[in-house]
Amino acid sequence: MSGGGEPTRIQPSPAVESQLQVPQQLVELHGWGRAAGSRSHLARIDTIAGAVSALRNAGDRGVVPRGLGRSYGDAAQNAGGTTLDLTRLNKILQVDAEGDVPTVSVQSGVSIDALMKALLPFGLWVPVLPGTRQVTIGGAIAADVHGKNHHTQGSFGNHVRDLDLLSADGEIRTVGPDGDDPELFWATVGGMGLTGVILRATVAVQRTETAYFTVDTQRCADLDELMATMTDGDENYTYSVAWFDAVTRGKHLGRAVLTRGNKTKISDLPAKLRTEPLRFAAPSFGTLPEVFPNRMVNLATAKAFSAMWFRKAPKHRVGEVQNITTFFHPLDIVAEWNRVYGPNGFLQYQFVVPFGEHETFRRCVEMIVTSGHLSCLNVLKRFGPGNAAPLSFPMPGWTLTVDLPIEDGLDRLCTGLDEQVVAAGGRCYLAKDSRLDAATFRQMYPRLDDFLAVRKRIDPTQVFTSDLSRRLAL
Amino acid sequence: MIDAVGNPQSLLLLGGTSDIALAIARRYAIGRRLRVVLAARPTSRRTESAAELAALGCEVTEVDLEARDPGSHAATIDAAFAGGDIDIVVVAFGLLGDPERAWTEPAEALELIEVNYTAPVHLGVLLANRLRAQGHGKIVALSSVAGERVRRSNFVYGSTKAGLDGFFLGLGEALRDSGVGVLVVRPGFVRSKMTEGLDEAPLAVTPEDVADAVVSAVKHRKELIWVPAAMRPVMSGLRHVPRPLFRKLPL
Numbered sequence: 001m002s003g004g005g006e007p008t009r010i011q012p013s014p015a016v017e018s019q020l021q022v023p024q025q026l027v028e029l030h031g032w033g034r035a036a037g038s039r040s041h042l043a044r045i046d047t048i049a050g051a052v053s054a055l056r057n058a059g060d061r062g063v064v065p066r067g068l069g070r071s072y073g074d075a076a077q078n079a080g081g082t083t084l085d086l087t088r089l090n091k092i093l094q095v096d097a098e099g100d101v102p103t104v105s106v107q108s109g110v111s112i113d114a115l116m117k118a119l120l121p122f123g124l125w126v127p128v129l130p131g132t133r134q135v136t137i138g139g140a141i142a143a144d145v146h147g148k149n150h151h152t153q154g155s156f157g158n159h160v161r162d163l164d165l166l167s168a169d170g171e172i173r174t175v176g177p178d179g180d181d182p183e184l185f186w187a188t189v190g191g192m193g194l195t196g197v198i199l200r201a202t203v204a205v206q207r208t209e210t211a212y213f214t215v216d217t218q219r220c221a222d223l224d225e226l227m228a229t230m231t232d233g234d235e236n237y238t239y240s241v242a243w244f245d246a247v248t249r250g251k252h253l254g255r256a257v258l259t260r261g262n263k264t265k266i267s268d269l270p271a272k273l274r275t276e277p278l279r280f281a282a283p284s285f286g287t288l289p290e291v292f293p294n295r296m297v298n299l300a301t302a303k304a305f306s307a308m309w310f311r312k313a314p315k316h317r318v319g320e321v322q323n324i325t326t327f328f329h330p331l332d333i334v335a336e337w338n339r340v341y342g343p344n345g346f347l348q349y350q351f352v353v354p355f356g357e358h359e360t361f362r363r364c365v366e367m368i369v370t371s372g373h374l375s376c377l378n379v380l381k382r383f384g385p386g387n388a389a390p391l392s393f394p395m396p397g398w399t400l401t402v403d404l405p406i407e408d409g410l411d412r413l414c415t416g417l418d419e420q421v422v423a424a425g426g427r428c429y430l431a432k433d434s435r436l437d438a439a440t441f442r443q444m445y446p447r448l449d450d451f452l453a454v455r456k457r458i459d460p461t462q463v464f465t466s467d468l469s470r471r472l473a474l
Numbered sequence: 475m476i477d478a479v480g481n482p483q484s485l486l487l488l489g490g491t492s493d494i495a496l497a498i499a500r501r502y503a504i505g506r507r508l509r510v511v512l513a514a515r516p517t518s519r520r521t522e523s524a525a526e527l528a529a530l531g532c533e534v535t536e537v538d539l540e541a542r543d544p545g546s547h548a549a550t551i552d553a554a555f556a557g558g559d560i561d562i563v564v565v566a567f568g569l570l571g572d573p574e575r576a577w578t579e580p581a582e583a584l585e586l587i588e589v590n591y592t593a594p595v596h597l598g599v600l601l602a603n604r605l606r607a608q609g610h611g612k613i614v615a616l617s618s619v620a621g622e623r624v625r626r627s628n629f630v631y632g633s634t635k636a637g638l639d640g641f642f643l644g645l646g647e648a649l650r651d652s653g654v655g656v657l658v659v660r661p662g663f664v665r666s667k668m669t670e671g672l673d674e675a676p677l678a679v680t681p682e683d684v685a686d687a688v689v690s691a692v693k694h695r696k697e698l699i700w701v702p703a704a705m706r707p708v709m710s711g712l713r714h715v716p717r718p719l720f721r722k723l724p725l
Contacts, residue, residue: 026609028653035478039609039653061609079475079559079653080609347478408693411479415505434478437506467475467610470559471483 029077032070035345035406036434038079038467042066046088051166051197055463058082062465065193067136068111071143072348073434074467075192081465084197086138090114093200097122101204103161108138108198116324120278125208125263128156129328131379138198143431144190144392148239148328151384155394157189158387159204167196168463176202177388187454190392192430194455194464194474208263210277213239213327215261218316220244223254223365226380227358227398230258234382238262239327245306246369246378246402247299253369256380257313264321273321281323302374309376347434349414350401352383352394353426360424361398364417368402371413375402390447393429401432411435430468438473475561475610480693482561482612483509486554488539488597489567490514491523493666494616497685498564503530511554513539514567541567541593542585551600559608562692563601565594565615565642568634570668576630583630590634595641602645605654613656614688615642619700622660622709625725646697657691659684660709661701677702 030037043054043063055063061081068087069076077083089109095118096103102124106115113133116126130145139145141163146155153159162176165188175185188195216237220226226242234240237260244256266277273279353360368375379401386395404410418440421427427444428436442448455462455474468474476482482502487495490512502508510532514520524534537553540546554560568590575582594615605611620628621635639658646656661684663675679702687701700706715723 026651033478036475038475039651061607073478074475078609080607345478406479408690411477411481412505414479435481437483439507471475471477 029066029069029083030345031073031076031434033072033345033347033406033434035347036074036467038074038077040078040081040083042083042085044085044088048089048166048172048199051084051086051089051199052170052172054082054084055166055168055170055197058463062463064464064466064469065108065138065142065197067109067139067142068134070132070135070139071431073430073432074471075143075430076139076466078466079470086197087111087136089199090136092118095119095122095124097124102207103202103204105200105202106137107200108136108141108163110137111135112137112140117280119205120208120211120280123207123209123278125206127153127159127204127206130156131329133329137201137203138193141189141198141201142191142193144387144389144394145431146383146394148241148381150394151234151240151382152238154384154387155392157186157389157392160185160189161202161204163188163201164199165196166199168459168461172199182388183454184458186387186389187391187451187458189387189389190430191389191451191455192391192468192474193466194469195458196464208278209266210264210269210273211280211324212264212269212273212277212321213261213324214264214268215259215320215322215327216318217257217259217314217320219310219313220254220256220258222252223256223362226254226256226258227361230380230382233260236260240381242380243309244378244380245310246365246375247302247306249369254365255310257310259327261322261327268321270321281325299374302376305376346403346405347410347414348401348403348432349417350393350399350429350432351417351421351426352397352399352429353421353424354395354397355382357397357424357426360420360426361400364400364420367413367416367420371409373404373407373410373413375404377401377403390451391430391445393427393431395427397426399429415440430472433468436472438471441472475559476612476692480689481506482692484511484557484559484561485509486511486513486560486563488513488563488565490536490539491517491519492566492568492616493668493681494661494664494684495564495566496523496526497681498566498614498688499527499532500530501682501685501689502562503527503532507531507533509533509535509557511535511537511557511560513537513550513554515540539567541589544592544596547593547597547600551597551604555604560605560611562612562614563605564688565597565613567593568616568668569631570628571631573628573631576628586630586634590631591637591641594638598641598645602649602654606649606652608654610653612654612692613642613645614692615639615656615658616684617642617658617660619660619662619705619709623713623720626721627725643698655695655697657688657696658698659688659691659701660699660705662705662708664701677704677708 027042045051063082064078065084066076086109089107091107094105129147140156144155144157175181240260242256242258244254383394422443491514528534571586617639618635620632621639624632663678684701691699
């Protein structure tokens with residue numbers, strides 16, 4: 001799978017083409033926040049030829065690729081047009097564990113969950129795990145997802161050696177950072193599906209001895225202590241992330257639980273785990289029903305949750321061995337947890353501000369806490385250097401994520417936050433966004449024109465369109 | 475698209491000089507660069523309204539709307555959608571007319587029918603097709619309590635509103651699985667250009683009150699509202715008053 005000079009053309013033979021009635025149905029699609037859905041034709045793609053055919057049959061409202069639908073807003077839906085469901089293009093094609101850097105070649109519909117489980121028995125590890133494993137490789141690249149190890153190991157796009165992209169002209173090109181057309185590669189990383197359909201990717205993976213993590217947990221009394229502790233110690237840990245309390249006001253504002261860790265070496269595993277060091281345990285307590293009313297998250301429940309989450313963490317514990325689910329995805333224990341927000345849904349606001357902007361950061365937290373909008377799930381992390389992708393979200397600085405139930409007045413809080421973030425030279429994360437306007441977005445991403453130039457070159461008539469691209473004039 | 479917090483990016487005002495339509499536009503224009511298409515007859519009032527919205531930060535396009543010329547309606551809708559998707563369409567044009575001339579002079583009656591009923595229905599069909607192709611959108615249709623139970627004092631007007639009301643409620647049902655929604659608004663007496671000089675009825679509201687109610691109803695995906703909300707139980711009662719008594723009421 002090396003980057004060749006010639007684009008590959010897949011030409012289904014006429015007889016096959018006439019049978020390729022890619023099944024289409026008009027369905028309501030929305031993001032994980034369950035707000036701002038829209039109706040589009042959903043085309044389930046089983047083969048590469050099917051993808052080419054669906055693209056050819058796209059009407060005047062274009063197409064957008066969709067993975068497992070975990071982006072929070074309207075990135076993977078296309079009102080009145082076609083949305084391509086890529087989740088059935090899910091074969092792991094090749095694992096190359098021999099070289100210095102092991103690599104894996106996968107179709108874009110493979111989920112990080114499936115890939116992680118397939119790789120562990122080889123002693124291999126997916127280098128970037130975002131907040132959920134239910135994300136396709138295509139989606140991980142298109143959103144350039146990041147994880148708890150961004151400060152040491154960067155975002156997902158940093159680990160992609162090359163990818164096969166089906167673009168508007170029906171051609172399939174193999175592009176990579178070191179191959180042909182690195183500009184197109186980097187526009188695709190973080191490009192939210194707007195440069196074409198990622199069909200396959202070669203991802204560099206890591207070697208690991210175990211599926212466990214050695215974790216230090218500590219509670220911090222307030223936001224200042226938390227940020228100081230993270231600044232001082234993060235470099236000693238591969239993985240670092242904090243949850244903090246954004247409901248309780250006053251001196252406990254920002255009391256937090258900081259968890260930091262490294263991969264456990266086999267020699268450090270307790271004896272009982274050493275027989276199956278690469279075992280993947282993912283307990284689940286079932287799913288939540290669709291019956292939650294709005295306003296389940298109110299001041300009383302939010303305060304109770306925040307107090308519980310803070311107190312259940314140890315004040316200080318060092319060297320605890322945790323499994324993947326406990327360390328990475330505590331919320332996965334209950335599937336469909338987003339239902340607790342009720343039918344109005346919720347939105348996530350995730351932003352980053354540069355390291356020097358401590359004051360702005362504090363001001364944003366205070367705005368949220370005093371707004372009356374209640375966020376129980378607040379994640380704080382320090383980012384390391386960004387990459388060459390013009391629409392990639394991470395940049396060195398502090399990134400905060402809050403979850404806000406949709407209620408009256410929420411838009412005012414968000415525009416207020418936008419102003420702070422823009423003034424500090426920061427930005428919001430498109431994979432979480434559902435309400436930014438085009439002008440603010442342009443201010444947040446100074447390299448937007450670089451992306452637009454590539455998009456114009458590779459897709460001059462905007463065959464690839466999504467509700468997000470319409471909203472943000474992308 | 476109407477975003478996750480209920481705010482539209484683009485607005486089409488059919489009847490772009492109506493006080494209510496402009497009040498709705500002003501509400502949505504706060505804090506964002508709203509794209510507004512003003513469809514109305516080409517008069518100085520339309521130019522002034524466009525200028526006012528532009529001064530509020532909107533990106534405004536003016537399009538000709540001639541309600542009494544159905545042959546021109548398709549071109550109006552094409553022009554309105556030429557700049558991109560429309561998130562919310564407000565159907566706000568109409569004539570009050572002179573109530574006594576309306577039932578004694580045929581030409582006056584015809585005008586009321588064509589402007590208040592025929593044009594909204596014809597445009598409604600054109601809009602429904604456009605919005606369905608778009609896969610998303612909202613129609614806000616200004617009906618009236620005068621259509622809920624037609625009364626002697628302005629029955630020609632009332633009958634046209636009754637027809638408009640029925641059409642848009644039915645359209646909302648027909649569009650249920652299409653991603654397009656319809657909100658029918660039944661205001662009582664609104665203090666506006668249309669009612670200037672008339673005696674105010676009880677429970678009178680301003681165009682801004684109607685706009686507030688519309689914005690909230692769109693956000694909460696309502697299908698039918700009264701403005702003020704108290705009109706709903708009032709009309710419920712009035713609808714069931716027996717005719718010999720109803721005709722004696724000073725309405």
